[in-house]
Amino acid sequence: MIRKLLVSLVSGLMLTATAGMSVMAAEEKSDPNKEQFFPVLSYWSGPFAPGGSGIAGGWMDYMALLNIRDGGVNGVKLTWEKCDFGYVTERAVECYERLKNKGKHGAAVFWPMSTGTTYALMERAHKDKKVLLHMGYGRTDATDGRVFPYAFPAMTNYWNQSSAKLRYIAQLEGGEGNLKGKKIVNLHLKHPYGIETIPVWDKLAARFGFEVTHLPVPWPGIDQKSLWLQIRKIKPDYVINRNWGVSCTVPLREAARIGFPRDHIIGVWWCGSEEDVIPAGKSAKGYITATFHATGPDFPVIQEIFEHVYGNMKGNLSAARVGSVYYNRGVAGAIVTMEALRNAQAKFGNVALSGEQYRWGMENFNLTAERIEELGATGILPPFSMKCDDHEGSGQVRFQQWDGTKWSMISDWIAPYHELTRKMILDSAAKYAKEKGITPRSGDSMGSDCG
Amino acid sequence: MLYRESGQFKTSYKADMAIFPIRQDLWGLITTLIVAVVIVPLFASEHMIVGYLLPFMIWSIAAIGLNILTGYAGQLSLGHGAFMAVGAYSAYNLAVRIPDLPLLAVFIGAGLIAAACGVVVGSPSLRIKGFYLAVATLAAQFFSEWVFATFPWFVGGAASMVIDTPKMSLFGYPIESNLDNYFLVLGFVIVTTLLAKNLVRSEIGRAWMAVRDMDVAAEVIGIRPLYTKLSAFAVSSFFAGIAGALYAFCYVKSVDFTAFDLFVSLKVLFMIIIGGMGSILGCFLGAAFIVILPILLNVAAHHLTGGNVSPELITNIEHMTFGGLIVYFLIVEPHGLARMWTTAKEKLRLWPFPH
Structure with a gap:
């Protein structure tokens, strides 16, 4: 008897839920020509969820802001769907295939959100x-757009980051x-992402006459005691x-x-969020x-997100994280995307x-200081432009320091x-082109001047 | 009733020793093949092919490899991921360093190199057994990760130690689209399955099973343990090598040293435990369970909630349901999904008059 009751209760609930959903779906029907679909591949679960959820949250919030405040981009409504791949490359490939054909002409742009996924999706995309x-x-070598017409490390890449660190x-x-x-000491994770910058440091060391020691941190890097013993010796x-x-x-x-000054530790930007330093407590103070x-949060665009998106209860993250490092990274990326x-x-x-049409927009991209001011994002990202053989654009980097409670910009x-990096990028891209049998673009190719 | 083989008389030894002696099994297999070769390419979406079928087929080959070693020959191994890695990296180096090598030779060569590594790693199996052997094979796992992370020679000198698989072509036909990759992998699945099925029915397969059931007794009746155990390692690693190469070339198209970590070895082990030790069908069922089910659960949860809930909730629903199902199936049938199918066959035979 009880069993029967339970079964009918559950099935009844499911029916109501399905009915409710179909009503909702009917309400949302609109002109597919006036909708641009964005696939949001990210990780809200797994060990790297703070990064994935923060960046995706910033991205979706910015799109929500444009939808609510301006009714989309030039009247085209922005739609998106999330797919959680938990930083597992295989699942990211599945997410990519799941979402690539949504929307009128399919998805136009993917944020792969992990270095492994970027490599895996390169050929498919x-x-x-x-x-x-x-x-x-x-x-990094996707900077050479003649070999990688559809990949954009826009703004900056790892090799340029490393060399900017040295300039700093x-x-x-x-x-x-x-x-x-x-x-x-280059303390790096023993992971493709971690070891990628070793040649840059070696080249810089040879040029400026400093001594560099590469210390690999075994994945996942929870225990680094022996490495820091070595650092103490060095x-x-x-x-x-x-x-x-x-x-x-x-x-x-x-x-x-061991009493090593924290303001002499220079972190990569993936080690520079609130989530990275708060667990270290006082030990993190001074870290750069x-x-x-x-x-x-003190930028007009972030304030507008607070007002329009979180004011309307449409936020995609807890409001406390708005303005945090990963969040602003998502907003900066969303600004470039939009x-x-x-x-x-x-x-x-x-x-x-x-x-293909979207790619043209990326390759002929020119973000001026005036436009950034207009967007209320001065300082969030630098003015930069991209072209066929330069899918990076700026390469410029800023530095921030943790004062114990918040990050402050110090440069x-x-x-x-x-x-130095340009030559390495061209060499690496040429090797990729040779292995894959790609003829680098030249002349007027796909609507861009490739020289 | 539905599954009754009465009236199917075997009149020759050949018929009696056929690979599928029961006609219903043969029909089932033919139907599956028709679906895989004709229906899927005609009607399946790219998401279906790349999201579900490609990984399912590749992991099935890997599971067959481990099942030969663990399920048939009784040697517990935690180094299967290492052999997949050897296969992937060998295929890359063969393809890049010898550009004129035909594609099939690349894959088979990768399998053979993995088999050679398997023999080396498997040699302690002559002295140690069970969990101790598992720990010995674990060494292969860590060693392979270290090798492929440390020596740039294996990746063609790339700074990030990541390999991008080169272009493929089979007899002059370029393998580019997802469907091309699907057919290539399907071909390997059919050939390797047939090979495995026949191997375990042959003399060597019976020797493996004898060693598994009691190696001293097997030795007494004249089965050489050296040859039997090492051949199991070689064949198992050969399959793993092919699976690893297919994984790199046809599926992810880029591999780094973190791609085949310990978790991969465990994943394949779970596949054969859930699917059924000592059963070729079990490899497919286990691979489907581990590879396809989580994605199906995720998609189902996504649709049921209309995409309006937070994605971490969907992932957590997926993980909880998946974990619950593992426990459920292991309690209901500890011998795996393949045994469930055998039981179902027995029941179907008597249906609708069970006694």
């Missing part, structure tokens, strides 16, 4: 003509001449913290234990990291665009050593 926007991660260290030391004889002037997730926090505690966007959409719309009309935009 190229074949399907979908843009991959991997801002501040992914394949040189500033702290009072000039490049003073780098000679200095010791730098007595470096600076330690580069190139980790991810929990392994970012451990060095701060270990440094406090690179970043490619400003942090904090400005490229505007750019493409100006050429192809204010309708739903395909990945202006710092340029990398482009002349």
